Amino acid sequence: MGYNREDFVRIKAEYSEKYRRAREKADERRFELYGRIPEVKDIDSVLSGTGLEIMRIISSGKKDTEAAVEALKARNEELLARRGALLVANGYSADYSDVKYECEKCGDTGYVGTKMCECMKKALVLAGYESSGLGGLIRTQSFENFSLEYYRGGGASYENMEMFVGALKRFASDFDANTYRNYLLLGSTGLGKTHLSTAVAKKVIERGYDVLYVSAVGMIGDFEARRFGTGAGDGSVRGTERYYEADLLIIDDLGTEVVNQFTVSCLYDVINSRINNRKCTFINTNLSRKEIEDKYTERITSRLFGEYYPLPFAGTDIRRQKRMK
Numbered sequence: 021m022g023y024n025r026e027d028f029v030r031i032k033a034e035y036s037e038k039y040r041r042a043r044e045k046a047d048e049r050r051f052e053l054y055g056r057i058p059e060v061k062d063i064d065s066v067l068s069g070t071g072l073e074i075m076r077i078i079s080s081g082k083k084d085t086e087a088a089v090e091a092l093k094a095r096n097e098e099l100l101a102r103r104g105a106l107l108v109a110n111g112y113s114a115d116y117s118d119v120k121y122e123c124e125k126c127g128d129t130g131y132v133g134t135k136m137c138e139c140m141k142k143a144l145v146l147a148g149y150e151s152s153g154l155g156g157l158i159r160t161q162s163f164e165n166f167s168l169e170y171y172r173g174g175g176a177s178y179e180n181m182e183m184f185v186g187a188l189k190r191f192a193s194d195f196d197a198n199t200y201r202n203y204l205l206l207g208s209t210g211l212g213k214t215h216l217s218t219a220v221a222k223k224v225i226e227r228g229y230d231v232l233y234v235s236a237v238g239m240i241g242d243f244e245a246r247r248f249g250t251g252a253g254d255g256s257v258r259g260t261e262r263y264y265e266a267d268l269l270i271i272d273d274l275g276t277e278v279v280n281q282f283t284v285s286c287l288y289d290v291i292n293s294r295i296n297n298r299k300c301t302f303i304n305t306n307l308s309r310k311e312i313e314d315k316y317t318e319r320i321t322s323r324l325f326g327e328y329y330p331l332p333f334a335g336t337d338i339r340r341q342k343r344m345k
């Protein structure tokens with residue numbers, strides 16, 4: 021699993037805190053009981069001595085240890101029944117002072133044995149949605165609500181789109197640590213590039229991987245802030261490490277950023293490093309292949325068209341589509 025590292029560290033800390041608080045609250049309830057029903061305190065003190073008593077029985081070397089342990093067990097059961105009855109008689113539930121974990125499966129540790137509990141996986145997915153940079157898109161755009169109907173009547177575009185959606189769905193639902201494939205989503209605005217890449221992001225996050233979704237402008241902004249210290253001035257400058265480390269990076273709207281030597285070298289570095297490290301990247305752009313070639317260096321263009329699967333999204337603007345081929 022490649023959960024976002026910061027999310028993972030934060031959630032682990034939240035779990036320790038949750039676990040600690042659950043036990044603390046149970047202690048508070050127990051002391052409340054001791055104040056109101058002194059006999060409960062006596063019972064608890066007898067019960068808590070059980071371990072010692074068993075040790076004493078065993079080390080005494082007598083023959084009937086088994087019977088003695090059995091008798092102890094029976095006594096404890098009686099005490100527990102008495103304790104429960106006392107609580108109920110005083111208007112409490114019998115389990116009033118038991119530790120109440122949010123998740124009974126893992127006792128708020130996040131793990132069942134060595135396996136991560138479902139509750140922690142869920143928390144990491146929710147955190148992954150947050151740290152992906154997708155914001156509200158994640159709630160509105162998924163494979164489930166992507167309609168192909170929009171592409172009917174556009175000649176070959178329906179069949180193409182059907183194929184693209186199928187490929188992206190398979191990519192997302194099979195995504196694992198060995199997945200390596202890059203996509204270049206081409207086509208004008210309003211043809212579903214953002215919708216489909218969000219749907220992919222959502223699915224990959226749900227599978228437990230770190231996804232970063234960013235506009236080309238936002239990404240370049242982060243690199244500039246890093247290089248020139250031109251952050252928003254609110255201390256919100258993000259590191260640029262995740263552009264290299266995320267399991268899946270989606271760069272939206274390539275071509276809307278200012279293109280100069282610095283931005284081109286940042287872009288090349290991210291694209292190239294990710295290819296070398298076999299990390300998946302999606303790039304969405306309104307630019308045609310020709311426009312990409314004109315705007316970026318030969319190095320970038322050859323990396324993009326050599327290592328990415330181009331998916332030319334098409335709708336009504338057929339002429340534009342022809343130009344792209």
Ligand SMILES: [Zn+2]
Pocket residue numbers: 123124125126127128129130131137138139140
């Ligand atoms: Zn759990």
